[in-house]
Amino acid sequence: MQCITSATVADLFDIAATRRIEQAAAAALPHHTLMQRAGLAVARLAMAVAPHARTIWIACGPGNNGGDGFEAAAQLQHRGFLPIVTFAGDEDRLPPDARASLQRARDAGVIFAPEPPATWDLAIDALLGIGATRPLANAMADWLRQMHAMASPVLSVDVPSGLNADTGASSATPHPGALSPRFCLTFLTLKPGLFTAKGRDAAGTVWFDDLGCSGTAESPAARLAGAPADAPRSHASHKGNYGDVAVIGGAPGMAGAALLAGSAALHAGAGRVFVGLLDPDAAAVDLAQPELMLRDAKALDLSGMTAVCGCGGGADIRAVLPRVLATAAALVLDADALNAIANDGALQAQLASRARRGRPTVITPHPLEAARLLNCTAADVQADRLAAARQLASRYGVVAVLKGSGTVIAGDGSTPPVLNLTGNARLATAGTGDVLAGMIGAALATQRPAFEAAREAVWRHGHIADTWPAGAPPLTAGALARQAPC
Ligand SMILES: NC(=O)C1=CN([C@@H]2O[C@H](COP(=O)(O)OP(=O)(O)OC[C@H]3O[C@@H](n4cnc5c(N)ncnc54)[C@H](OP(=O)(O)O)[C@@H]3O)[C@@H](O)[C@H]2O)[C@@H](O)CC1
Ligand SMILES: Nc1ncnc2c1ncn2[C@@H]1O[C@H](COP(=O)(O)OP(=O)(O)O)[C@@H](O)[C@H]1O
Numbered sequence: 032m033q034c035i036t037s038a039t040v041a042d043l044f045d046i047a048a049t050r051r052i053e054q055a056a057a058a059a060l061p062h063h064t065l066m067q068r069a070g071l072a073v074a075r076l077a078m079a080v081a082p083h084a085r086t087i088w089i090a091c092g093p094g095n096n097g098g099d100g101f102e103a104a105a106q107l108q109h110r111g112f113l114p115i116v117t118f119a120g121d122e123d124r125l126p127p128d129a130r131a132s133l134q135r136a137r138d139a140g141v142i143f144a145p146e147p148p149a150t151w152d153l154a155i156d157a158l159l160g161i162g163a164t165r166p167l168a169n170a171m172a173d174w175l176r177q178m179h180a181m182a183s184p185v186l187s188v189d190v191p192s193g194l195n196a197d198t199g200a201s202s203a204t205p206h207p208g209a210l211s212p213r214f215c216l217t218f219l220t221l222k223p224g225l226f227t228a229k230g231r232d233a234a235g236t237v238w239f240d241d242l243g244c245s246g247t248a249e250s251p252a253a254r255l256a257g258a259p260a261d262a263p264r265s266h267a268s269h270k271g272n273y274g275d276v277a278v279i280g281g282a283p284g285m286a287g288a289a290l291l292a293g294s295a296a297l298h299a300g301a302g303r304v305f306v307g308l309l310d311p312d313a314a315a316v317d318l319a320q321p322e323l324m325l326r327d328a329k330a331l332d333l334s335g336m337t338a339v340c341g342c343g344g345g346a347d348i349r350a351v352l353p354r355v356l357a358t359a360a361a362l363v364l365d366a367d368a369l370n371a372i373a374n375d376g377a378l379q380a381q382l383a384s385r386a387r388r389g390r391p392t393v394i395t396p397h398p399l400e401a402a403r404l405l406n407c408t409a410a411d412v413q414a415d416r417l418a419a420a421r422q423l424a425s426r427y428g429v430v431a432v433l434k435g436s437g438t439v440i441a442g443d444g445s446t447p448p449v450l451n452l453t454g455n456a457r458l459a460t461a462g463t464g465d466v467l468a469g470m471i472g473a474a475l476a477t478q479r480p481a482f483e484a485a486r487e488a489v490w491r492h493g494h495i496a497d498t499w500p501a502g503a504p505p506l507t508a509g510a511l512a513r514q515a516p517c
């Protein structure tokens with residue numbers, strides 16, 4: 032059993048591949064072995080997360096996910112705990128493995144009750160797993176609500192019930208004020224939906240057990256990014272080795288966004304950072320950051336530079352985009368640059384032509400910006416973030432960084448998209464996206480492949496938020512930029 036952290040590198044498999052892996056594993060093992068292993072693993076994790084628990088409420092559903100719950104109940108009963116099972120299903124329609132486990136729970140003396148106990152020390156959600164086909168209703172929906180409303184921990188079996196294991200979309204996410212600490216023990220494969228969209232909130236800390244069935248020829252749907260390796264600087268290196276970044280943005284009233292991106296690029300280790308402000312009345316120097324070289328955006332020669340374009344760009348960014356798209360050696364497109372491109376077929380064609388000219392481009396949309404680029408709604412994007420990132424990457428010939436909880440990074444399709452596990456809601460404050468754009472710019476400026484540059488910068492950006500001390504002042508975008516590690 033393995034606890035998944037932001038440093039974990041692992042393949043993620045969709046439901047279809049998981050089903051094939053499960054079938055192959057089941058065929059190679061004696062009848063009922065997988066469910067017995069799954070139930071035992073649930074019982075072990077339950078004892079680890081709630082060692083002093085007495086009453087353990089196990090809510091079991093109508094399929095094999097419920098079977099895992101019956102099996103866990105039997106194991107916990109044998110170990111002296113008090114599991115109480117509520118079953119929302121029809122015994123006559125249980126799949127054979129689940130029926131066998133139901134019998135084992137009865138034989139062990141487990142209590143079956145029509146309603147949840149009055150209180151519990153741990154709740155185990157074994158209602159639905161990868162077989163969920165529609166939103167939860169009736170008793171199952173009610174039980175899930177009750178679990179999440181209590182302060183006792185919730186352990187989800189395989190997948191939090193109601194969560195789409197492929198996409199992270201959910202009809203049953205705990206409401207924001209939900210109290211319970213959450214854990215999820217997933218079997219055979221790690222599933223992408225646990226790590227993006229609603230998945231992070233629903234699953235909590237994810238644990239993985241391969242049930243003794245490692246190794247598969249199935250293609251992963253995505254990967255967990257893992258932590259980037261440290262890249263020590265050679266002693267004899269000089270600023271030319273770390274590249275020039277030119278931030279272009281900062282229309283009247285929005286200079287701060289461009290300066291934040293510049294600060295992030297600087298602290299992330301770029302050799303030189305220029306900031307081309309679109310505001311004609313902008314100051315000639317930022318006295319708080321004198322290292323930044325402030326220029327007129329139109330005067331910058333981008334042919335040897337990594338441009339970071341769009342932060343605080345407003346409508347004025349449209350006028351400079353044709354030249355930026357044509358001349359920047361490498362490019363990060365953010366915010367208003369993406370909005371301008373979404374509305375302009377000529378700019379879209381120009382963007383797509385960069386890949387053909389071997390000029391790397393990274394785009395960093397949040398879900399609404401992604402929706403504009405894909406001509407759909409933000410809800411459509413959130414309904415399948417992996418698919419949306421893949422579409423952005425292939426339609427525009429770019430590395431697409433789809434931001435938000437479980438940021439997705441998709442490239443040219445030669446490798447699966449990556450899901451990043453660092454970051455938290457401390458980043459939900461204005462300007463943190465500008466900082467990310469600057470950090471990616473600095474990574475790109477060192478000539479690293481665009482996919483790797485984006486992956487590393489996204490990980491580091493989120494890691495700053497994850498390691499921000501609990502008692503420290505709130506994380507602002509300016510502080511985030513100053514923490515940007517090389
Ligand atoms: N077999 C094995 O060896 C192993 C299996 N494993 C475990 O099995 C799980 C997959 O099991 P599964 O395929 O039975 O799917 P599961 O998630 O239990 O649900 C299917 C049932 O729910 C029903 N249903 C669906 N949605 C519903 C809704 N909203 N409201 C009400 N009902 C709904 C659906 O009915 P139907 O849609 O047909 O009406 C069907 O009856 C997997 O996640 C893992 O935990 C592990 O132990 C490893 C070994
Ligand atoms: N809950 C969260 N979990 C992880 N990352 C988050 C979360 N909320 C925000 N972020 C990150 O913060 C950044 C916000 O970017 P963006 O929405 O463009 O903000 P802004 O335009 O204000 O700079 C993105 O990198 C996003 O992934």
Ligand SMILES: [K+]
Nearest residue numbers: 156159190192
């Ligand atoms: K479940």
